[in-house]
Amino acid sequence: MDFFQCISLKEAQRLIENELLNHKIEQEILALPASLGRIAACDIQSTVVLPSFSRSTVDGFAVRSSDTFAASETSPAMFTIVGEVCMGKSTALKLLPGEAVHIPTGGMLPQNADAVVMIEYTEQMDETMLMVLHAATPKENVVWRGEDVQAKQLLVEKGQQIASRHIGILAACGIGQVAVNKKLRVAVFSTGDELVDLGQKPEAGQLWDTNSYVLAAMLEEQGFCAVRMGIVEDTQTAFLAALQKGIEGFQAVLISGGSSVGVRDHTVNAVNALGKPGVLFHGLMIKPGKPMIFGSVNAVPIFGLPGHPVAACTVCKALVLPALARMSGENVSHEITIKAKLMRNIASSVSRDDFIQVKLVYQEGEYQAIPILGKSGLIRLLAEADGMIQIPAGKTGCSEGEIVEVFHIHQIKRV
Amino acid sequence: MDFFQCISLKEAQRLIENELLNHKIEQEILALPASLGRIAACDIQSTVVLPSFSRSTVDGFAVRSSDTFAASETSPAMFTIVGEVCMGKSTALKLLPGEAVHIPTGGMLPQNADAVVMIEYTEQMDETMLMVLHAATPKENVVWRGEDVQAKQLLVEKGQQIASRHIGILAACGIGQVAVNKKLRVAVFSTGDELVDLGQKPEAGQLWDTNSYVLAAMLEEQGFCAVRMGIVEDTQTAFLAALQKGIEGFQAVLISGGSSVGVRDHTVNAVNALGKPGVLFHGLMIKPGKPMIFGSVNAVPIFGLPGHPVAACTVCKALVLPALARMSGENVSHEITIKAKLMRNIASSVSRDDFIQVKLVYQEGEYQAIPILGKSGLIRLLAEADGMIQIPAGKTGCSEGEIVEVFHIHQIKRV
Missing domain, CATH: 3.90.105.10 (Molybdopterin biosynthesis moea protein, domain 2)
Known part of the structure; x- marks a missing residue:
């Protein structure tokens, strides 16, 4: 297989979605x-x-609102205080005309009462005599039984x-x-003989593994359970063993780096060797992220991501996270996006979807999106990005000053 | 103390900020x-x-770019292959004019090489003879040593x-x-004799405690460690004991419900009795949330929130979460906000800051903010809200069609 079979982003999304249709979600x-x-x-x-009982929203006196008709400071209505409602207690009191009951915020309304007069609008003359200086409307300062939530109302x-x-x-x-x-458990592998894990000292020509850390963190941010499975040695046997472990113990597998020429064949061969349907596509008309591989074995999806961190993360955001969200049973409605003014021209090819990392700056009430450009091997591009924009296939680019939609915005708090 | 001493939101923020200035952050x-x-x-x-070494971003041949000058498909440049760079290995190779070295993606550039020609632009004649069909520019397909991150560069x-x-x-x-x-540990108390905890069956006149659950969840969403401390009995002794426990074991205390007439005095008295400086303000010119209390004892801030869930949550979002973020040492730059079209008129008072819960609807490329109005005792108002808008003091309201800024948007994934 080679890039000659590159498919469009839309087609890739369709293939992935189709493959995940029958994923069973555990609860x-x-x-x-x-x-x-x-x-x-x-x-x-x-x-x-x-509420399960009609209750007062203020401290005051429960009354029959009709008894307060035309009451005012200059012409108060007179009431007899016949008792008191206690917080958290039921009341058997039942108002007759001209009767009032002292009631605290949250207290249960006595029978026949349909309004509460705030204490500020009353004057208590003695133990039982009350002047009301305000005409209460029906349901004033009262939350009615069932006003908030009905029985069988859909809450979530x-x-x-x-x-x-x-x-x-x-x-x-x-x-x-x-x-x-249940949280989706995802295995995250890195590949590449040039990689060493954190804590080890790289020799000349070696690098610290970055992808398994950043990809696992991206998954965790989105609420998945990511398990870093280490660096896979660049042999067919090692790839087979690693992916076998992945499909046996996890609901999805991410393997990065194995999609570059040289090692990419190991991923393709291993996925095809492990079971049906095997590799479903290899090569994607997006930038960055072209060498992506997608396959599935025994209903466990395997995402072969590019080795360059920015490309790996772009594919993860554009394809992997939405796929995993769907597998998690998430009813993804609409991701919050932000409109921003693009701060420079960006050229794109009509034949592919381009994803550009951008920095967001808030100035004078509007957001500016500053494209972070550079070679896709640079990890710095990712670290500086607040979100990304997509230039869809069919478009030749975006112009400076154009309003673009920024998505996958970094603003995640919960830990 | 009464509402006659209500202070403005700005003044409250200043008082809180001032009180938290000397909070020591543990690491x-x-x-x-x-x-x-x-x-x-x-x-x-x-x-x-x-990178710690200059490396190739493609599979191909490392060359001296000057040797490829004017090379093309019709007039290729000839090279002698003098070796191969292995992934993850150092190389001692040093190119002489006309020499090329096979190099994989990520491989270390040999000495004197300054570009890599992609394998697609080469044709290998035999073991040592290579035709290059493309003129490479200096640094083509190479990430230079230090190009990504410099020594002492600020990463975070x-x-x-x-x-x-x-x-x-x-x-x-x-x-x-x-x-x-370290994560801030926050104690969350509810008060009110009408409350029972989840798992218990409320009698007539009783309610399930809601505030301690929703407030703790809001704190957790923002990355704080919230501990629900149960329902405090409505006596001065119980308030004293509860707040004592709070200030001894936690970095901040939230207590809700205790700021309504009847029980609010218990909070004020307990805070003042426990130590200095005690209550710093009581009553806030915002809606909802007016009966808020703020105090501090031994540098532990105590937030007395209203009993109504919407009011309690509004105060939490507007004042408590920013204060806790500051205490956590968070360098809060700019919260992501969304511009949306207000879908109905909202009246407000010039004398206070109004906070309105809104539902966001995305339609035809723009967000609509639909105010969720109703009595502040209704929990449903909160459940339906995607964010909130603020009508600052001095403004008499917002008009339908006005573009408003929605903040504290619910879109939190990480668990």
């Missing part, structure tokens, strides 16, 4: 706090009504990533355990 | 992969030069959050251990 039950950031395994509906959709805001509504509805999809 | 040393998402404790400079700045892209350049420079700031 697990977690305590609510542990579900943060995980993917909901099914729709979560409320089993309760919220299947495939949604559970964020803090969901934790809030789930807790409010008393849901203490959540079914989530 | 720890982590293995590179574990440093992902953490805050760099100091500037990290490279101790090496990258003190206070920067370490992302995957930094992991890449740190690995490339052989940095296997990183000094990071």
